[in-house]
Amino acid sequence: MSTNLVSGTSPAGPVEARDATRSRAAAFDRWLLGRVVLGFQSARVRFRLWDGTEMSASDAAPVGTVVFKDRRALLAFARDPELQFGEGYAAGRIDLIGDFVGIHEEAIRARSGAPERGRRLRHSSGSSREDARHHYDVGNDFYELWLDREMVYTCAYFDPPDATLEEAQRAKMEYVCRKAGLRPGMAVLEAGCGWGALALFMARHHGVTVKAYNVSKEQVRWARRRAREEGLDGRVEFLEADYRAAQGTFDAFVSVGMLEHVGPENYPALGDVIARTLTPTGRGLLHFIGRDRPEPLNAWIEKRIFPGAYPPTVAEVLEGVLQPKGLSVLDVENLRLHYAKTVHAWRTRFEAAAAKLSSRFDESFLRAWHLYLVGAEAAFLAGSLQLFQIAFARSGVNDVPWARAALYAPSAPADGNG
Amino acid sequence: MSTNLVSGTSPAGPVEARDATRSRAAAFDRWLLGRVVLGFQSARVRFRLWDGTEMSASDAAPVGTVVFKDRRALLAFARDPELQFGEGYAAGRIDLIGDFVGIHEEAIRARSGAPERGRRLRHSSGSSREDARHHYDVGNDFYELWLDREMVYTCAYFDPPDATLEEAQRAKMEYVCRKAGLRPGMAVLEAGCGWGALALFMARHHGVTVKAYNVSKEQVRWARRRAREEGLDGRVEFLEADYRAAQGTFDAFVSVGMLEHVGPENYPALGDVIARTLTPTGRGLLHFIGRDRPEPLNAWIEKRIFPGAYPPTVAEVLEGVLQPKGLSVLDVENLRLHYAKTVHAWRTRFEAAAAKLSSRFDESFLRAWHLYLVGAEAAFLAGSLQLFQIAFARSGVNDVPWARAALYAPSAPADGNG
Numbered sequence A, B: 001m002s003t004n005l006v007s008g009t010s011p012a013g014p015v016e017a018r019d020a021t022r023s024r025a026a027a028f029d030r031w032l033l034g035r036v037v038l039g040f041q042s043a044r045v046r047f048r049l050w051d052g053t054e055m056s057a058s059d060a061a062p063v064g065t066v067v068f069k070d071r072r073a074l075l076a077f078a079r080d081p082e083l084q085f086g087e088g089y090a091a092g093r094i095d096l097i098g099d100f101v102g103i104h105e106e107a108i109r110a111r112s113g114a115p116e117r118g119r120r121l122r123h124s125s126g127s128s129r130e131d132a133r134h135h136y137d138v139g140n141d142f143y144e145l146w147l148d149r150e151m152v153y154t155c156a157y158f159d160p161p162d163a164t165l166e167e168a169q170r171a172k173m174e175y176v177c178r179k180a181g182l183r184p185g186m187a188v189l190e191a192g193c194g195w196g197a198l199a200l201f202m203a204r205h206h207g208v209t210v211k212a213y214n215v216s217k218e219q220v221r222w223a224r225r226r227a228r229e230e231g232l233d234g235r236v237e238f239l240e241a242d243y244r245a246a247q248g249t250f251d252a253f254v255s256v257g258m259l260e261h262v263g264p265e266n267y268p269a270l271g272d273v274i275a276r277t278l279t280p281t282g283r284g285l286l287h288f289i290g291r292d293r294p295e296p297l298n299a300w301i302e303k304r305i306f307p308g309a310y311p312p313t314v315a316e317v318l319e320g321v322l323q324p325k326g327l328s329v330l331d332v333e334n335l336r337l338h339y340a341k342t343v344h345a346w347r348t349r350f351e352a353a354a355a356k357l358s359s360r361f362d363e364s365f366l367r368a369w370h371l372y373l374v375g376a377e378a379a380f381l382a383g384s385l386q387l388f389q390i391a392f393a394r395s396g397v398n399d400v401p402w403a404r405a406a407l408y409a410p411s412a413p414a415d416g417n418g
Helices: A027-038 A071-079 A081-090 A100-110 A125-136 A140-144 A165-179 A197-206 A217-229 A264-277 A299-305 A314-325 A336-352 A354-360 A363-382 B027-038 B071-079 B081-090 B100-110 B125-136 B140-144 B165-179 B197-206 B217-229 B264-277 B299-305 B314-325 B336-352 B354-360 B363-382
Strands: A045-048 A054-056 A064-068 A094-098 A187-191 A209-214 A236-240 A250-256 A278-290 A327-334 A386-394 B045-048 B054-056 B064-068 B094-098 B187-191 B209-214 B236-240 B250-256 B278-290 B327-334 B386-394
Touching: A027 A045, A027 A054, A027 A071, A045 A100, A064 A071, A064 A100, A071 A081, A081 A094, A081 A299, A081 A363, A094 A100, A100 A363, A140 A217, A140 A354, A165 A197, A165 A278, A165 A336, A165 A386, A187 A197, A187 A264, A197 A209, A197 A217, A197 A236, A197 A250, A209 A217, A217 A236, A250 A264, A264 A278, A264 A314, A264 A327, A278 A314, A299 A363, A314 A327, A314 A386, A314 B314, A327 B386, A336 A354, A336 A363, A336 A386, A354 A363, A386 B327, B027 B045, B027 B054, B027 B071, B045 B100, B064 B071, B064 B100, B071 B081, B081 B094, B081 B299, B081 B363, B094 B100, B100 B363, B140 B217, B140 B354, B165 B197, B165 B278, B165 B336, B165 B386, B187 B197, B187 B264, B197 B209, B197 B217, B197 B236, B197 B250, B209 B217, B217 B236, B250 B264, B264 B278, B264 B314, B264 B327, B278 B314, B299 B363, B314 B327, B314 B386, B336 B354, B336 B363, B336 B386, B354 B363
Parallel strands: A045 A064, A187 A209, A187 A250, A209 A236, A250 A278, B045 B064, B187 B209, B187 B250, B209 B236, B250 B278
Antiparallel strands: A045 A054, A064 A094, A278 A386, A327 A386, A327 B327, B045 B054, B064 B094, B278 B386, B327 B386
16 A cells, blocks of 8 residues: 555554563453454454554464454454444554455455355335445546546456456457447447446447446436547437336347346346347346355445445346346356456556545545455455356347357457457 | 158158148047147147148248147147157157158247146156166167267267367367366366266376266276277276265366256255365366256156256256355356257267168167157257356366466367367
8 A cells, every 4th residue: 555545544553562462452352352363263364452462363474464443443343344344444443454455355265154144135226326326426536546548347358367457448348249249230238337438339349329328427427428529429328217217129238237236136127128128139248246155245345335236146147137038048257357357456546546536535435445445356356256247148049159269259250340 | 851760650641631621530639639739829830630630830831740640649649748749759650741850949939938847856876877777778889870989978069160070079078178177187077977988088188087977887888998998097987886976086077968867956965076076276067958947858858768857057056056065157158059960960860870770779769769859959949958068166266267268279278289
């Protein structure tokens, strides 16, 4: 971390006081710290109290230290670590020293067998809108400081592996177009279009027309401006509306980074929209953050960053969205490590922009967002989050690619201008 | 069809009597035929009675005709078409005229919305053995007449599309090895090895050692002989045993064409075997006939051809086998049309071998098998059957391929000798 603003406001406790036996902490505090450490057994992480008392969760050399700067932070964390770690960190009552991502990855792997907490999710057209606004209407100028130039806020595809973020986002968009089988003249429905980069890319490079839905006013405004500037506003229509309002038929259905905000109770409605709008031989692509097994989102991320979000398993998507509508899976790919690399790039830019960020946003907000990026990178590295792309068509459609090799051809297979 | 033996023993009724109004059939027979035809509405298929009475299920030109040669066949078919079509055909009381596969494809597509019949499935180690013996112990010399030279009785991979069956089976084996991430020196567990072609291919071309399980005595005998002849018996061990008996650890788990015989109630046991035997960074590949949505196997196929078989959905496999064991999906591919082409090649060879076949097997047996091949080709064309390959690793393992492009490189990415 390059600045105090993002890394914490103070050096985190007296580093010389390494031995728990020499600690001045009360017996209760030490007992509680012991219980906390027990919950992270085998994680190469050290925990430190405000007075320098330290305990490690593993005999191996720690990748970093979690510092509780006061008793209140320790008590809250002990009661509900999933929620209170983020709360304490954002408030500056918990700090991290060392490898931020490593600490998270160690903690996630150590706790991967921990019992799930039951939390209910609620989604309606109304709450989706509020949820998306919570996250995306923070302001375009915030995201501009750490996303790529085209404001693509979804997993990139690093092909080649040393591609820049800008190159990797373009590679992802091309990859999505190929998986969706785009050909010039097709009509595409995009559900959840962010700042519109993919919709514009599809029109520009694959000669299609696009109707793109998004409930975030800020994003739609930005996307429309770009469409006008590029002269694509005749071929790409951005609608500030729920994707469920979509009418008409489309040769392709594309949704990149929306499904994780839809919530399982709305999967049948998503399936309805696809079944209702896809042409008989149309192709679809769902790109979403998912899980290896059903689990609620981290409580703090759900509360502070992505209200209402739920990363589903592949099976939940197949059974909730595709199967009931007679849709057939053609291809599923897990791009988990590409997302770790994507978030790494965002986090690096976020840290590099610390001075600009701190002049415009308050410290607690920035600490929360930095922690979210750190935690997301770690979650993709540790495998508690996945990134799935599912390509599909209607059951029994034989106008599908014979093999996948064409996805990896140097230029676009269909129109040659990718 | 080239011979009477396979296509039917008699010309099927007086072709001049095309008009139902001129029919001599009793009113009841005509009424029943009408009900039968109603069940296939929109299928471009004509139905004909023993006296020439005909009705069509669609106004469009029919691709072929189903001929009921006596009242008993019609009555049975009307009662339970799924089961009694095959029974009647095998017994020679139902015949087909025209495009055999086309008739099936039309019928499957027309009935794809028909209600499912509830049938229970039963699987234990004992019954699996009986089931496999039912199918595979028919005799190697039977399968030699219509499979490829290496006796690969699973979906081939036609890359390029005009590959011969022999080439396509080799391409499939190489593809499976790449998806399983084989490297020289690795130990591989193969569950359900058929006549051993894949196990031998893996050892020969990828320098691995293989333990391959199969409950069919005939197949294991053949496989062991081949291993000895090729000098691979030191590296490939064929075990006449249930795969659940496997012990030790393996760098890769491979199962091609077995899962559809395992039955959902045994998925947890399969998951156990994988979780118990796979190394921490090991890779797995499941290749199986599946469905877009849960549905029992056709009653006749289940009774006469594959007792105990059940083609699962991807979701059923993920939730039954992989998820509970902390395994992560890396890649799912649907090769449905490759299986249609594979079965087409088998059927063509089966028909070409009609003379040899009829000298060794009775007519009803051969008619049943021919119908099974016809029906399978149609089922893959119509999308009532799928062919899925699922590649997986343990959750959170980062030693996985960065991208899939290497699967399509001209030579094997790992050892260069594929």
